[in-house]
Amino acid sequence: MIAGGGTGGHIYPGLAVAEAVRAAHPDAAVIWVGGDRLEARVVPLAGVQFIAVLSRGLPRRIGVRAVEALLVNAVGAVQALDFLRRFRPAGVLLTGGYAAAPVGAAAVLLRVPVLLHEPNALPGLTTRLLARWAWRVAVGQAATAAHFPGKAVVTGVPLRPGILDGVRDRGVRRFDLAGDRVTALVLGGSQGAHAINQAVLDALPALRHAAGLQIFHQTGEEHAAVAGEAAARLGEGAGLRYVARPYIEEMADAYAAADLVVCRAGAVTLAEVTALGRPAILVPYPHAAEAHQERNARAVADAGGAVMILNRDLTGDRLAQAILDLARDPARRAVMAAGSRTLGRPRATAVMLALVEEMVGAHGG
Numbered sequence: 001m002i003a004g005g006g007t008g009g010h011i012y013p014g015l016a017v018a019e020a021v022r023a024a025h026p027d028a029a030v031i032w033v034g035g036d037r038l039e040a041r042v043v044p045l046a047g048v049q050f051i052a053v054l055s056r057g058l059p060r061r062i063g064v065r066a067v068e069a070l071l072v073n074a075v076g077a078v079q080a081l082d083f084l085r086r087f088r089p090a091g092v093l094l095t096g097g098y099a100a101a102p103v104g105a106a107a108v109l110l111r112v113p114v115l116l117h118e119p120n121a122l123p124g125l126t127t128r129l130l131a132r133w134a135w136r137v138a139v140g141q142a143a144t145a146a147h148f149p150g151k152a153v154v155t156g157v158p159l160r161p162g163i164l165d166g167v168r169d170r171g172v173r174r175f176d177l178a179g180d181r182v183t184a185l186v187l188g189g190s191q192g193a194h195a196i197n198q199a200v201l202d203a204l205p206a207l208r209h210a211a212g213l214q215i216f217h218q219t220g221e222e223h224a225a226v227a228g229e230a231a232a233r234l235g236e237g238a239g240l241r242y243v244a245r246p247y248i249e250e251m252a253d254a255y256a257a258a259d260l261v262v263c264r265a266g267a268v269t270l271a272e273v274t275a276l277g278r279p280a281i282l283v284p285y286p287h288a289a290e291a292h293q294e295r296n297a298r299a300v301a302d303a304g305g306a307v308m309i310l311n312r313d314l315t316g317d318r319l320a321q322a323i324l325d326l327a328r329d330p331a332r333r334a335v336m337a338a339g340s341r342t343l344g345r346p347r348a349t350a351v352m353l354a355l356v357e358e359m360v361g362a363h364g365g
Contacts, residue, residue, distance in 0.1 A: 202316025
C-alpha cells in the first residue's frame with residue numbers, strides 16, 4: 001500500500017516505485033490511498049488502484065481550523081484502519097503530504113511495517129511525526145539524513161520511467177528547435193509559474209539580440225496566449241529564437257535538448273535536473289511549506305550546480321543576465337553540470353524497490 005499526495009513531489013516518486021514493484025513482481029497488488037487532490041486524478045490514470053481517505057492539512061496556528069483538521073484526520077485514520085484490515089498489505093510506503101498521515105497512524109496501530117520517503121531537504125510534518133515508528137526513512141538528500149539518525153537511508157528521489165532516455169537530436173526535431181544554439185529550457189510545472197513566466201516575457205527585449213540563444217518555454221495553458229503575443233512582438237530581425245509550448249509531454253527529449261534549465265525547486269524537478277547533470281537557474285516557490293524549496297535550491301547551488309534567484313528578486317533584467325552569463329560561458333556550464341551530477345541519483349527507483357523488498361521480506365511478506 002502506498003499513501004500520500006497533494007503535490008507532484010508526493011505522487012510521482014510513489015508512482016515510479018509502484019511501476020517498479022509491478023514490473024519486478026507481476027503477482028504483487030499495489031493499492032494507493034490518498035486524498036481528493038492531484039493524486040485522485042493522476043494515480044488512477046497510471047493504472048494503480050486508488051482509494052480515498054479523509055485528510056486535511058494542519059494549520060500552523062492553534063484554533064478552530066486546527067481542531068477541525070484533527071477531527072477530519074481522526075475520521076480518516078478510522079477509514080484507513082478499515083482499509084488496512086481489509087487488504088492486509090505486506091507493507092506501507094508513505095510518500096508524504098497530509099494524506100499520508102491517517103494511513104501512517106493506522107499502520108502503526110496495526111503494526112504494519114512503514115517505509116517513509118522524504119524527497120525534500122527539510123522534512124515535512126507527516127514524516128517528522130511518523131518517523132519514530134517507521135521501519136526506515138528513505139531521504140532524497142544526504143543532508144536530510146541527519147534528521148533521522150539510525151533510520152535514514154539515502155535513496156534519492158525515484159524518477160519517472162524514461163526520463164533519462166532523451167535524445168538531443170530527436171528533441172531538436174520534435175520541438176522545432178535550432179540544433180546549433182544554446183537552449184535554455186524554462187519550466188514552471190505543468191501549470192506554469194506566473195512569476196517565472198512573467199520574468200521570461202519581461203526578459204525577451206533584453207535577450208532580443210542574443211543570436212546564439214534560444215528559449216524553449218513551457219508556459220502552462222493559462223499563459224500560452226500571452227507567450228504567443230510576446231513571440232510575435234520579437235518580429236523579424238531578432239537574434240533570439242523563442243519557442244513556447246503550453247505543455248511538454250516528452251520531457252526526456254526536452255531535457256536532452258537543453259543546455260541549461262530555469263525552474264522552481266521542487267524535489268522531483270531537481271531530482272531530474274541533477275540526475276541529468278543540467279546547469280540550472282532556480283527560483284524557489286516562495287509559499288512552499290516552511291520554505292523547503294529554498295532549502296532544496298540552496299543544496300544544489302552549494303554543490304555548484306545552480307544559480308539561485310529568490311522570487312522576490314526575480315525581474316526580467318535579472319533573469320536575462322543570468323541566462324546570458326551561462327549561455328556565453330560553456331566552461332562554466334560544464335563545471336555546473338559536474339556539480340549538479342554530484343547530487344544526482346539516477347538509480348533511486350531501483351534503490352527504493354530494493355528497500356520495499358527488504359521491508360516486506362523482513363516482515364514475512
